[in-house]
Amino acid sequence: MKRLSKYRRHRAAAPLLLIIALLGIGTTFSVASATPNKSSLALARSAIIEEGKQIFLKGCSSCHGLNAEGGAIAPSLIGVGAASVDFQVATGRMPMADMSTQAMRKAPVYSPQEVAALAAYVASLAPGPEIPGDELLNYERDGSVAEGGELFRNNCAMCHNFAGQGGALTQGKYAPTVMGVEPVHIYEAMITGPQSMPVFSDKIITPEEKLSIIKWIKSAEAEPALGGASLGRVGPVTEGLLVWTLGIGILIGVAVWLAMKAR
Amino acid sequence: MTARERIAGNVANYVDERTGAAAWMKKNLNKVFPDHWSFLLGEIALYSFVILLLSGTFLTFWFDPSQREVIYEGAYQPLSGLKMSAAYASTLHISFEVRGGLLMRQIHHWAALFFMVAIVVHLLRVYFTGAFRKPREFNWIIGVGLLTLGIVEGFLGYSLPDDLLSGTGIRIAEAIIQAVPVVGTYIAFFAFGGAFPGEAFIPRIFTVHVLLLPGIFLALITVHLMLVWYQKHTQYPGPGRTEKNVVGYPLFPVYMAKAGGFFFIVFGVTTFIAAVASINPIWLYGPYTPGQISAGSQPDWYMGWLDGLVRMAPPLETHAFGHTISWNILIPGLIIPGIMFTGLALYPFIESWITGDKREHHLLDRPRNVPNRTAIGAMALTFTLIALINGGNDIIAQQFHLSINQIMWFSRIGIIVLPPIAFVITKRICISLQRADRELVLHGKESGRLVRLPHGEFVEVHEELSPEKKWLLTYHEQSGPLELPEIDKAGVRRTDAIRNKLRSRMSEANAEVAPKVSTQDLKEIEHH
Numbered sequence: 001m002k003r004l005s006k007y008r009r010h011r012a013a014a015p016l017l018l019i020i021a022l023l024g025i026g027t028t029f030s031v032a033s034a035t036p037n038k039s040s041l042a043l044a045r046s047a048i049i050e051e052g053k054q055i056f057l058k059g060c061s062s063c064h065g066l067n068a069e070g071g072a073i074a075p076s077l078i079g080v081g082a083a084s085v086d087f088q089v090a091t092g093r094m095p096m097a098d099m100s101t102q103a104m105r106k107a108p109v110y111s112p113q114e115v116a117a118l119a120a121y122v123a124s125l126a127p128g129p130e131i132p133g134d135e136l137l138n139y140e141r142d143g144s145v146a147e148g149g150e151l152f153r154n155n156c157a158m159c160h161n162f163a164g165q166g167g168a169l170t171q172g173k174y175a176p177t178v179m180g181v182e183p184v185h186i187y188e189a190m191i192t193g194p195q196s197m198p199v200f201s202d203k204i205i206t207p208e209e210k211l212s213i214i215k216w217i218k219s220a221e222a223e224p225a226l227g228g229a230s231l232g233r234v235g236p237v238t239e240g241l242l243v244w245t246l247g248i249g250i251l252i253g254v255a256v257w258l259a260m261k262a263r
Numbered sequence: 264m265t266a267r268e269r270i271a272g273n274v275a276n277y278v279d280e281r282t283g284a285a286a287w288m289k290k291n292l293n294k295v296f297p298d299h300w301s302f303l304l305g306e307i308a309l310y311s312f313v314i315l316l317l318s319g320t321f322l323t324f325w326f327d328p329s330q331r332e333v334i335y336e337g338a339y340q341p342l343s344g345l346k347m348s349a350a351y352a353s354t355l356h357i358s359f360e361v362r363g364g365l366l367m368r369q370i371h372h373w374a375a376l377f378f379m380v381a382i383v384v385h386l387l388r389v390y391f392t393g394a395f396r397k398p399r400e401f402n403w404i405i406g407v408g409l410l411t412l413g414i415v416e417g418f419l420g421y422s423l424p425d426d427l428l429s430g431t432g433i434r435i436a437e438a439i440i441q442a443v444p445v446v447g448t449y450i451a452f453f454a455f456g457g458a459f460p461g462e463a464f465i466p467r468i469f470t471v472h473v474l475l476l477p478g479i480f481l482a483l484i485t486v487h488l489m490l491v492w493y494q495k496h497t498q499y500p501g502p503g504r505t506e507k508n509v510v511g512y513p514l515f516p517v518y519m520a521k522a523g524g525f526f527f528i529v530f531g532v533t534t535f536i537a538a539v540a541s542i543n544p545i546w547l548y549g550p551y552t553p554g555q556i557s558a559g560s561q562p563d564w565y566m567g568w569l570d571g572l573v574r575m576a577p578p579l580e581t582h583a584f585g586h587t588i589s590w591n592i593l594i595p596g597l598i599i600p601g602i603m604f605t606g607l608a609l610y611p612f613i614e615s616w617i618t619g620d621k622r623e624h625h626l627l628d629r630p631r632n633v634p635n636r637t638a639i640g641a642m643a644l645t646f647t648l649i650a651l652i653n654g655g656n657d658i659i660a661q662q663f664h665l666s667i668n669q670i671m672w673f674s675r676i677g678i679i680v681l682p683p684i685a686f687v688i689t690k691r692i693c694i695s696l697q698r699a700d701r702e703l704v705l706h707g708k709e710s711g712r713l714v715r716l717p718h719g720e721f722v723e724v725h726e727e728l729s730p731e732k733k734w735l736l737t738y739h740e741q742s743g744p745l746e747l748p749e750i751d752k753a754g755v756r757r758t759d760a761i762r763n764k765l766r767s768r769m770s771e772a773n774a775e776v777a778p779k780v781s782t783q784d785l786k787e788i789e790h791h
Contacts (some may be wrong), residue, residue: 101666145341153427153549157557162427163547167558168657172666175558219341220547226358227369227541234662235428235557237655239542240564243376247536248307248384251377254528255303258521 045120052121055114059095068125073099080192081128082119087188090115091181101172102195129191137183139211139218148216151209155200163233164217169196179221183214296518297498297511301388303525308381309488310529311374312480318371319473325361327353328469330425330462339546347425347550350465354424354545369537375417376542377533379565382410390610390640392627394497396620400611402490405483407608412476412483414565419472421543421563425465428543430551431560433464435573442592460553500626500738502731507625559657568647571654572599575674603643617769619745631700632739634693635773641689642682649678690775697777700736703728704780705788737780745770 007013056068063074070076077085088094089110093103110118119131153162159175161167166177173196178186190210193199205213231238279285296302329349335342337352338359357364386406389395395403418436422429437459441447456463495509504510512518548557562570572595579590606613614636615621630637652659653674660667707725715721728736747763747770750756757763 146343146345149341149549150345153552153555153557157427157555159558161559162549162557165559166661168660168667170666171668172660172664174661174664216341223341225541226546227365227544228537228539230541230544233544233547234658235559236543236561236563237559237567237658239376239540240567242536242540243373243380244564247373247377247532248380250532251307251381251529252300252304252384254525254532255300255307258303258525259298259300261298 048117048120049124051114052117052119052124055110055118056121059109060118063096068122077122077125079126079128080122082123082131083129083188084192084194085119085122086115086131087185087192087194089118091185093194102174105176129188132184132187132191136207137187137211137214139183139214142208143211143213143215145212145216145219147209148212148214148219151205151213152216155205156213159197161234164220165233178217181217183218186214186217291492292513292515294492294514295509295511296496296514297504297509299499301392302496304381304385304388306522306525307529308378308385309484310526311378311381311533312484313526314374314530314533315371315378316477318367318374319477321367322357322364322371323473325353325357325364326350326423326469328423328466330460330465342546342549345550348465350423350425351545351550354426358546366534366537369540369542370534372420372542373537373540374533375420376563376565377529379410379413379417379563382406382413383565386410387640387644391630391637392497392499393624393633393636394627395611396624397611397615398494398623399490399497402487402494403611404608405487405490407604409480409483409487411604412479416472416476416480417563417565419468419476422468423465423472424543424545425551426543426545426548427551427555427557428545428548428560430460430553431556432562432566434459434553435570439573439592439596442589442596444588444593445586460551495625497625497627500735502734504626506623509625559661561655561658564651567654568650569596569600569654571650571652571656571674572596574656575650575653575671575678577675603647607643617745617766617773618742619770620742626738628739631693631696632776634690634697634776637693638686638690642686645682645685646678649674649681653678694775694777697779701777701780704733704736705784739779741776741779742774744774 056064057066060077061068063071064077065071065074068077070078088103090108090112092106092108095109096103097106108115122128123130152160152164156164156178159167159169160178161175164178167175169175175197181189187210189197190200190205190213191202200210231242275285327349331349332346333349333352335345335347335352335355337343337355339355342355354368357368359365361367389403389406418432422433422436437451437455440451440454443450451459454464454467455461456467496511498504498509498511501510512521549555561567573592576591576595579594581588581590628636630640653671656667656670656674659665660670707727710724710726712724713721714724745767747767748757749760749763
């Protein structure tokens with residue numbers, strides 16, 4: 001204490017204290033506000049968008065046009081939003097392998113970083129649905145299985161089948177299975193309406209209801225085959241097939257055996 | 264005589280003195296049944312029916328046939344708290360909370376599918392071997408009645424749990440009822456006790472499903488079996504088998520042991536499949552609400568052909584005098600099935616009209632020896648099969664990455680074009696097989712042994728068939744077409760000339776065969 005009081009009246013004491021105080025306030029402020037440098041963020045963002053644009057020009061523009069304005073064989077991407085790009089590209093649907101009926105799910109061509117860059121580029125063209133974040137997608141916490149099942153049967157089952165196994169549409173198009181699809185892609189499909197699927201806006205199905213649907217799908221996915229082999233969960237067709245092949249086959253085999261003469 | 268034999272004798276005597284059963288038993292226990300695997304197909308249907316009675320009774324202990332609305336509080340969490348009918352809730356209860364309930368439900372449903380499959384394969388056996396001929400025409404009609412009732416009974420059972428799939432089925436049934444011109448809407452109103460779905464339907468079809476139809480089934484099955492008993496079973500031709508005898512094993516003990524054992528095997532196989540393969544997982548379908556529908560909604564297979572016919576019907580409607588006639592439902596849903604089942608029931612009479620054959624037949628035909636009948640059967644099967652395929656067009660399109668429209672157009676064209684082609688091909692194959700038989704009888708079997716003759720020619724040695732085999736290949740009759748002159752003996756044109764012309768045309772087609780070996784042919788061979 002004695003040492004400190006000795007320097008208290010030192011000439012440099014006041015300016016030093018001022019500097020310390022200023023530094024302290026500045027540091028506190030910068031830590032508390034924790035906003036990264038705006039201009040550097042914008043810089044990083046424009047770099048990502050530029051990267052996305054380069055990918056787009058190489059991989060997508062031959063069909064979707066140099067400015068994503070669309071063409072004779074592919075729609076315009078202006079205003080489709082990041083969610084649409086993430087769904088189509090991250091599930092491997094885009095780029096399309098063949099143009100005959102509809103884009104099918106396959107191994108993705110681009111890495112997650114490239115997909116993010118593409119999404120950022122397309123989102124930069126015009127506002128559109130954004131990729132839902134992890135905080136929003138907490139379906140385990142915010143969803144209800146029973147309600148989700150009811151919503152699924154009301155809105156989805158007519159194309160995707162009662163157990164989400166998918167179904168046929170006209171002219172070779174189809175609603176794919178929703179089993180094994182990542183929650184974020186299910187959500188994106190609902191808000192963007194890819195291929196033949198309609199858009200389910202937040203007014204028709206609220207975000208909480210969407211989470212309930214995802215929760216039900218995940219619960220159906222995890223549900224064990226309660227009655228034995230599930231036969232594909234596509235209804236009576238496979239049941240009829242089984243009884244006409246294995247079922248009656250065994251019984252006719254037994255009948256032949258029973259009617260054989262003892263040797 | 265041991266003590267045990269004495270007691271058994273006393274018991275038997277006691278019963279006999281009061282019922283007179285001994286003479287009856289002695290006669291009937293020695294009754295002979297021919298042995299062939301294809302004669303056991305009907306038994307599969309009979310045993311499946313017994314399994315259905317047993318498992319169905321079990322299910323009624325818990326099933327609540329009511330459309331009263333309840334809130335589900337049971338074990339299956341994904342439906343927890345949902346509103347549903349008591350019928351659906353109690354089916355969930357049977358599936359998840361009743362011990363062995365799910366297994367029993369699956370046994371019941373698989374047994375129903377087996378029942379219908381067995382009826383159809385039994386019918387095919389009876390048809391293609393000509394077992395329906397006099398004196399068995401009535402039994403054929405009873406059989407067709409059992410098939411028809413089986414379809415109805417199966418459909419009602421499929422409808423009872425009031426899940427999304429069964430409700431969809433009832434909705435389509437209602438549409439077909441409504442398609443009946445003029446009175447359709449009234450009938451639908453009476454059946455449903457008001458507008459669809461109402462609250463009356465499940466209790467009503469429950470009564471029909473568990474009381475009325477099983478009662479009719481029991482009565483018809485009893486008459487069916489009594490007629491088999493009384494008329495004796497048909498048999499395949501063979502050494503010592505004639506139109507006047509039955510060669511086989513006595514009912515007791517051989518046939519009884521085999522038949523009794525077979526019952527347990529059918530029960531065992533049904534239970535095995537029910538234990539390893541899921542059927543009608545109603546908890547996945549969810550409760551029925553008219554606003555919902557699932558992709559790939561299908562009926563059970565025995566209704567699939569009917570669904571397929573409706574699916575391929577072009578959209579045709581007529582509006583007249585304030586009424587709408589939906590031809591797109593009426594024709595495939597009622598008229599075509601009506602024609603199919605009437606034709607099926609009347610077939611024995613049609614055939615005997617064409618052949619003019621009014622004699623009794625107890626020896627079965629080989630399908631190839633009756634080319635026309637076999638070809639008609641193949642034609643009908645092709646028709647039904649295409650309808651059945653179209654019934655599953657959405658599942659086929661999805662599983663094999665095909666276009667549902669293409670499958671539908673294939674079915675629309677195929678159902679008209681393919682049955683006649685099947686007829687012609689089958690008939691040609693039958694006649695070719697007859698020629699092969701003729702060849703066998705005349706020249707024997709190729710032995711594969713080559714012999715070189717002294718002058719250098721190589722010939723293959725043919726082994727002559729045994730007399731039994733020769734008889735098998737030549738026993739059948741070939742009576743030729745009916746002679747139906749247009750002008751009668753008095754030189755007057757007959758009044759029924761047009762009908763006779765049709766009949767003689769059909770008779771000619773029916774008599775088209777490869778001539779079987781005659782004694783004349785054999786003599787010529789010996790002459791060589």
